[in-house]
Amino acid sequence: MTDPKITPTTGKTKTESKTESTTGSKAMTGASILWECLEREGVKVVFGYPGGAILPAYDALKHSKIHHVLVRHEQGATHMADGYARASGQVGVAVATSGPGATNMVTGIATAMLDSIPIVCITGQVGSKLIGSDAFQETDITGVTLPITKHNYLVTHASEVARTIREAFYVARSGRPGPVLVDITKDAQQGTCEFDWEAAKPQLPGYRPDLSPAPEEYEQALELIHNSKRPVILAGHGIIVSGAMREVRDFAERAGIPVALTLLGLGAFPASHPLNLGMMGMHGEAWVNHTIQEADLLLAFGMRFDDRVTGNLKNYAPNAKKIHIEIDPAEINKNVKVDVPLVGDLREVLLELLPHVESIDRSEWLDSIDKLKGDSAVRDIQNLPDSGHLYAAHVINDLWHQTRDGNTIVVTDVGQHQMWEAQYYKHEHPRSLITSGGLGTMGFALPAAIGAKVACPEAEVWVVVGDGGFQMTMCELATLVQENLKIHIAIINNGFLGMVRQWQEFFYDRNYAATPLLNPDFAKLAEAYGIRSMTVSTRSAVVPAVEAARLHKGPMLINFKVEQEDTVYPMVAAGAALHDMIRRPSPIVETAED
């Protein structure tokens, strides 16, 4: 949010930076210290939008090696920082001005909070003497973001900048990661002080990110594991955060335990691995949910028993003991009462457990799971004739076939297409799927993909997005073009807010209130930005379109016009038991007229 009326600063800010003093520390402005500290934290790129209260920082940016990506809306900046962090594992940084600039970040911050993504948001604030006076573009953003940040700071003096930035990065990336907001007043950016990196060490006496379980808890866990006949590993996002892919695999293979994944866990365990069951939960495969319900032991690895994963808690895995390996003690017994909690970093806990895990033959259990799969295969849309319709599942399946050998990152939005992506794109590697899980933020995909592409320029980045969510943040097409990024956008266009329509179909008597969309011509829209585009409405055209996009030098937008009233199956209705699924009718029933 730019403010052209703001009085230019006195010009003192930029020139006085980096004057060497006799002590080895340097006299610098708060603004210069900010960029210096970001560089020292390893930041190469920030996503931001300038404005009055952050102008001193932008003025000092020219002395920094950091690349600034100009976004078109501050929400986009936070999603880009988020996508950057998810793709790279590094802290993403977003910058905005005070007031509306800061409040526009709220959705992106909440998205990062719910999915434990390390981002640092820097906001400008009005001068410290104006705080509380309802000054122009003043918002109490530390108050606003208090419940949706891991921690936040208000910095009112240049001398506090260095320590605060160091603490912000430390808090964001350590323990259970999360967003940290640093609100810096204009005078703190303009003011000058001695800069001494070493002296500005974090001082967080109450912060304990490094917990580990007690020895007897390990023993209790091992006893449960060795005594169980029907165990299942529930693999969550924590595996990727902790970098425990190899350890989880070793554990599953040694103990012969099948692995079910959460949405954010996809990629944490290879889809092609014989012990991989697939995704669990509301739109998980039927055999996965049945397996969980029949298990006698659940091993929850870095997941938090979200309601989309458990269904009704009253009859969730009724015969199973539960072991919960989780870094956040506040997650223990939150939704599901567990028998043995192991609070600590997943990778470290597994390394501790692994030498003691006995190899047990569980072929009987694995065979019974295989039998469950049969029924689902019959109902799978891939095995049914398309009768001239283009189904989203076909698009995703073909996209997967064409891009599976590459270094591909798929970034999805939220809704039906997200669930079809999770079902039909088989993720082999961590960080190859980027999606908003906990908050379910529509509009996430395009900006998050920009962040992912900036983080991983060598990767082939595909945006899979619905026609509804795309229009929430499509202004970032301009950012994509300005940064010259080769990103492919696959709009799964069914002319509806599809997931809401599906709920209306099932639970609101097909009253499609406010879900049909009148869309722009997406191909022309892309053209206006100088982005090449295609429109596809038959199955045979899917693969050629994907290949054309891959061969094209620049970005490409493909408008996939898919079956309008298609439905994601299976589905566990909100509040229903996990095994009580709405299944795809078999054989397929046509739901719409041509």
Add this chain to the structure above:
Amino acid sequence: MLNTFMVYVENKPGVLTRVASLFRRRAFNIDSLTVGRTEKPEVSRMTITVDADRDQARRIEAHLYKLVNVLLVENITHQPAIVRDLALIRVAATHDARSHVLELASVFRARVVDVSPESLTIEITGGEDKIDGLLEVLRPYGILEMVRTGIVAMRRGSKSNGAAATAESTAQGAANDDVSYSV
């Protein structure tokens, strides 16, 4: 049941808001919250009472620890502790009733701190039950105004909790048997 937490926090602006916001955010209702200085200028101490079952109390403790500015949390509900509340009670006491009210106050070892022709103001310190008891017997005379501080609490015995609430020793505090994260 009512749980009593002692919470040591960094003495910084906004920390009270963070703690109070946590209870609101997680839908726990604070029964009483007091905050004040400690023997260390950089540390403040809160006494918080909350209605919660055992599991909820565990989670409240874990959530409090997640706040970056919280140094040490202890649930002293089931431990021997000195618990004190202070109340100021203005009770209607005209000429006839005055001696009765004074007698009752002395039975409860309360002090009269203000006198007017129509009323007496009584200061009482003690556990919540004791104060509730005095209020009960004064009610027939007419309680005109009453204010309570909310409780402050300290564990009995020689062990100092304050020693754990420092930058150097919080790691020990975390490993301490009294501070349990799990189960």
